[in-house]
Amino acid sequence: MTDYFFLIPVALALGAIALGAFMWSLRSGQYDDLAGAAERILFESRDGPDNTARAHGDKPSHRN
Amino acid sequence: MSCCAPSAELALAMADPHTANEEVLLASRIIGDGVRQTDLSVPGIHCGGCIQKVEVALGALPGVEKARVNLSSKRVAIRWQADKPPAPFIETLNKIGYDAYLHDAGTDKTEETLKELIRALAVAGFAASNIMLLSVSVWSGADAPIRDMFHWISALIAFPALIYSGRVFFSSAWRALRHGQTNMDVPISIGVLLALGMSLYETFHHEAHAYFDAAISLLFFLLIGRTLDHMMRERARTAVRGLARLSSRGALVVQDDGTHAYLPVNEIRPNMHILLAAGERVPVDARVETGQSEIDCALVSGESLPQPVAPGAALSAGTLNLTGPLTIVATAAAKDSFLAEMVRMMEAAEAGRSVYRRVSDSASRLYAPVVHVTALLTFIGWMIVEGDLHRAATIAIAVLIITCPCALGLAVPMVQVVAARHLFESGVIVKDGGALERIAKVDTVIFDKTGTLTMDRLRLMNRNDIDLAALAIAASIAAHSRHPYSRALVAAGRDNAVTPVALNDLSEQPGAGMQATIGTTTYRLGRADWALTAAAEQSATTGVVLSENGRLRATFRFDSDLRPDVREAVLAMSNQGCRVEIMSGDRDEPVRHLASDLGLAYRAGVSPADKAKHIADLTEAGHRVLMVGDGLNDAPALAAAHASMAPATAADVGRNAADLVFLHDSLLAVAQAIAVARNARHLVRQNLMLAIGYNAIAVPIAILGHVTPLVAAVAMSTSSLLVIANALRLQGWRSRKEPRGRAPAGDISGRALAMEKAR
Numbered sequence: 001m002t003d004y005f006f007l008i009p010v011a012l013a014l015g016a017i018a019l020g021a022f023m024w025s026l027r028s029g030q031y032d033d034l035a036g037a038a039e040r041i042l043f044e045s046r047d048g049p050d051n052t053a054r055a056h057g058d059k060p061s062h063r064n
Numbered sequence: 065m066s067c068c069a070p071s072a073e074l075a076l077a078m079a080d081p082h083t084a085n086e087e088v089l090l091a092s093r094i095i096g097d098g099v100r101q102t103d104l105s106v107p108g109i110h111c112g113g114c115i116q117k118v119e120v121a122l123g124a125l126p127g128v129e130k131a132r133v134n135l136s137s138k139r140v141a142i143r144w145q146a147d148k149p150p151a152p153f154i155e156t157l158n159k160i161g162y163d164a165y166l167h168d169a170g171t172d173k174t175e176e177t178l179k180e181l182i183r184a185l186a187v188a189g190f191a192a193s194n195i196m197l198l199s200v201s202v203w204s205g206a207d208a209p210i211r212d213m214f215h216w217i218s219a220l221i222a223f224p225a226l227i228y229s230g231r232v233f234f235s236s237a238w239r240a241l242r243h244g245q246t247n248m249d250v251p252i253s254i255g256v257l258l259a260l261g262m263s264l265y266e267t268f269h270h271e272a273h274a275y276f277d278a279a280i281s282l283l284f285f286l287l288i289g290r291t292l293d294h295m296m297r298e299r300a301r302t303a304v305r306g307l308a309r310l311s312s313r314g315a316l317v318v319q320d321d322g323t324h325a326y327l328p329v330n331e332i333r334p335n336m337h338i339l340l341a342a343g344e345r346v347p348v349d350a351r352v353e354t355g356q357s358e359i360d361c362a363l364v365s366g367e368s369l370p371q372p373v374a375p376g377a378a379l380s381a382g383t384l385n386l387t388g389p390l391t392i393v394a395t396a397a398a399k400d401s402f403l404a405e406m407v408r409m410m411e412a413a414e415a416g417r418s419v420y421r422r423v424s425d426s427a428s429r430l431y432a433p434v435v436h437v438t439a440l441l442t443f444i445g446w447m448i449v450e451g452d453l454h455r456a457a458t459i460a461i462a463v464l465i466i467t468c469p470c471a472l473g474l475a476v477p478m479v480q481v482v483a484a485r486h487l488f489e490s491g492v493i494v495k496d497g498g499a500l501e502r503i504a505k506v507d508t509v510i511f512d513k514t515g516t517l518t519m520d521r522l523r524l525m526n527r528n529d530i531d532l533a534a535l536a537i538a539a540s541i542a543a544h545s546r547h548p549y550s551r552a553l554v555a556a557g558r559d560n561a562v563t564p565v566a567l568n569d570l571s572e573q574p575g576a577g578m579q580a581t582i583g584t585t586t587y588r589l590g591r592a593d594w595a596l597t598a599a600a601e602q603s604a605t606t607g608v609v610l611s612e613n614g615r616l617r618a619t620f621r622f623d624s625d626l627r628p629d630v631r632e633a634v635l636a637m638s639n640q641g642c643r644v645e646i647m648s649g650d651r652d653e654p655v656r657h658l659a660s661d662l663g664l665a666y667r668a669g670v671s672p673a674d675k676a677k678h679i680a681d682l683t684e685a686g687h688r689v690l691m692v693g694d695g696l697n698d699a700p701a702l703a704a705a706h707a708s709m710a711p712a713t714a715a716d717v718g719r720n721a722a723d724l725v726f727l728h729d730s731l732l733a734v735a736q737a738i739a740v741a742r743n744a745r746h747l748v749r750q751n752l753m754l755a756i757g758y759n760a761i762a763v764p765i766a767i768l769g770h771v772t773p774l775v776a777a778v779a780m781s782t783s784s785l786l787v788i789a790n791a792l793r794l795q796g797w798r799s800r801k802e803p804r805g806r807a808p809a810g811d812i813s814g815r816a817l818a819m820e821k822a823r
Contacts, residue, residue: 004210008217012194019190026182036135039112 088150090314090328091166099129100146104153108162109138121160125151140164178298181291184229188284191225192277196777199277203774208270215267215274222276226260229283232290248428248473251435255468256283262461273458278465278776285784286473293477293497296484300493300725315340315347318391329398340390342574343546346379349401350392356575357388360548363695363715364402366514366649368624369522370548372575372591382696382715386547388574403717406672406699410721413676413704422498423748424476431472439463442767455769462771466762466779474784475751478791483744486794491728492737499723501748503707504741505688509637509734510679510705512693513648513655517662518624519729520694520713522548524556525621534618536562538610541578541589544570549608550578552622553589577608586613623654629730634662636735640742642690647675649697675701692734694718709734740794747794751787758783 025031092102109118115133118140122131127148132141142153157164198214206214230253237249256279263274314328318337329347332338340346342357358370364380373379379392381401398404439460446456480497487494494500511517527535539557542550543564557564567580577590588595588611597614608620637644646666648655659666667678679689679701691698691705694714702708702721710722719725726733762779765771 004213011197012217012221015190015194019186022186023183026179026186033134033136036115036133039115039135042112043116 088153088166092150094146095143098146099143100150102142102144102150102153102166104140104142104157104164104166105138106133106140106157106162106164107138109133109135109140114162117160118157118162121156122153125153125156127151175298178291178294181232181287181294184232185284185287185291187225188229188280188287191221191229192281192284194221195277195280199773199777211272212267212270215263215276218274218276219264219267222260222280223264225280226256226283229280229287230256232287233283246429246432248424248431251428251432251464252282252286252468252473254436255279255464258461259465262458266458273773275462275465275773275776278773278780281777282465282468282780285780289474289477292481296477296481296494297496299488300484300495315344332394333397334394336394338392338394340385340392342385342387342389344385346381346383346385346392348381348394348398349396350379350381350394352377352379353391353393355388355390357390358386358547358575360384360386362514362520362624364697366512366695366697368514368518368650368654369622374575387572403696406696406717409672409676409700410703410717413680413700422476423501423752424472427472427476427752435464435467438467438763438767445767446769459766459769459771462769462776463763463766465776466766466771467759468780472752472755475755475787475791476748478788479744479747479751479794482791482794483740487724487737487740490733490736491726492733493725493727494737495723495725499707500741500744502688503690503709503723503737504745506642506690506707506738508643508645508682508687509690509692510645510647510701512691512695512698512701513646513650513658514624515694515713516692516698516711517627517630517646517658517731519627521555521625522552522622523625524552525623526619527556527560530618530620532560532562534610535560537565537582537587538589538618538620540565540567541570541580541587541610545572545578549620549622553620587611587617588614592619626658627729627731629732630662633731633733633735634664636732637738640735640738642738643687647678647701649675649695672697672700676704679704690734690738709737743794747791751790754786754790755783758786 030037088102092100095101106118109115115135118133119131122128122140122142125144127144128151129143129145131143133139134141140157144150154164154166195218198218202211202214233249233252233256236247237253240247240250259275259279259282263276263279266272266274314326315332316324316339317327317332318339319325324339327336332348337353338347338350346359352373352375354375356372356374359373359379360370361367361380361383363384364382370386373390378395381396381398381403442463443456443460446459447453450456477497480494480500483500484494484497514520524530530538535553535557539553539562542553542557544550565582567582570578570580572578573590573594576594577588579586579588581587588609590608592607592609595609595611595614596616608622610617610620634644644664646655646659646662646664647670648666648668649670649672650668652668655666655668670678675698679691682689683704683706688706690707690709691701692709693699693702694711696715696717698710699715699717699721702710702718707724708722709724709726710718712719712725712727714722714725724737726737758779762771765775
């Protein structure tokens, strides 16, 4: 019985972490251009994920 | 040569030097910190090489902070410092061989909806997997205290997850109910909420059965269907938006003090003077004041040949100025112009069309009352038999859960997504699932002529009357012009493999033609009254001539070329049981010619209003019409028809009104779309039958009170998987049929490539 007390929270926490990671990756625009990401891996220059999507989503008040 | 290196010549031909910087400024938006962002759509981006080329070229421009290519949507986001004038983005891209068009900002709301759906889906997936994990131990016989604890944990996960992920359905159901209607989301919401409520009650009272797993996995499956459906529509929208804009955003206006200013279209008032360069579209209805040119009206009136204009001539908004610069006087504001008139007629036509109810909606109209009445009767029945309120309620809710339209919610979107993907791969964009349902039912297909049955480029008709030497000279001169006639001459020269001739003193006379010398001989290619000196010859000749020191050397006649596979497509459509006819705004003669050639009924010289009316009449007579057209003048007809299709080269308005857009030249796309849509309808029906069959088995079990959470979970998952598997059959269906089709896949994609390069 006592095993449950840490096993279940651990299981749930792992799931929650995965969910959080997915939400973060979605929000930071990593799924915006799947075809492009596959190509960019071959580029030599430093090239992180773009935050254009964040500009789209987070600052709607600036749109005109 | 890789896909991403269009020839320099092509880039030159496509370059539009008149996309003013003001236009870029108008379409950009401030994203904070003194930075503006401009989105360009660049359909030519194909691979990693393209990404780098575009980003490097744009990044090197002054004031540009960052240029980022999105390969999936074929767009570039450019961020630049707002305190500087915009750099020549489009020109830069043209120079390295890419077409670029301004992309409308502010249409990105649907992307937010998609993200919302994906987030809901992720939460539901997380909750469903965890609750299932706990449920398995409950099903396998956990003893009471552990079962209770697991129920409580499930409740803790399920409650917030259901509220968060269920909002999609709850809000839609609430909207429908408030308007006194019902849709698919009403039974879903009722089922899920009742299941949640009952499970919470059971958990609270330490009972054996809680349906958290059923409720959340139901939501998970339904969200999959909803998300797929949305992605399909989003993809179509992106693809359509990526195509070239044909209407102008603004124009260069001469102000009272003599200075020039670039004004957006809706600020142009009547009597303003507008400078219209060659290659620009007429922004509002106008009259020519000075200058001579030729006007391409193909999209506006269906006239296939360029029309000469001189001072005093009236121009419709949307026509294209081909050769010379013009000064025009606006005669109407944008809202009163031809374009706006077409939009109004379209709205009227749409309002007149009977509202189409999608299969899933009409199914749910039947479905919801049946399910709710069954549940209610079950409750009453058990109350009469046993009189135990708790037991009766539990069983009634179990009935609701088991009949919740899980498979039904997936049955239709799954098939349509698979069908739309198929069509997308062969170059047909489907706007939404309803379009597929409608196109499956058509029995009459009406084609516009110019730009639909024919290509939007011209062809030399009297090649056999012209000696090769004359053709060689004409083709060499024409190679220096972008006029449609010139392009046709160049193409004819290429087809006959003529050797180019060296020319001197080449000059272009706007509105008249081109002049060049070879040795001491002067050649003129253009209008007869300009190229020829003898008045008698001038009046006797029509069309485009090549003159040698003022004497006639050759005359050329042009007409538009048929689209590839027109005959095959017409035959295929007749075999599908569709009546095909032609309806064009062009003159009688060319239309009659084409119609008799293809053996079809025709109507010529039809006004936009009459086009829409003819379709309304046919609809009245019980026909379901598929309208295929590309022009502004077709837009009301497209809106009035039961289903509509437009080529990618169509005017913006028409393309937006059409249900389907085909990207490739071949007209077989129309027949193919009908075929796929009919297959899809067949599969949708099968899927609905499967869903009904499932209910026929499951409902009696539920009514008799034998449904436990385990039975519910198994039944629902099986039926959903069955429906998905059945939908995927559409894929196999087509690939089996492919070898027998007249256009093998490789052929079509090759043509697609050529077409994409040509644009």
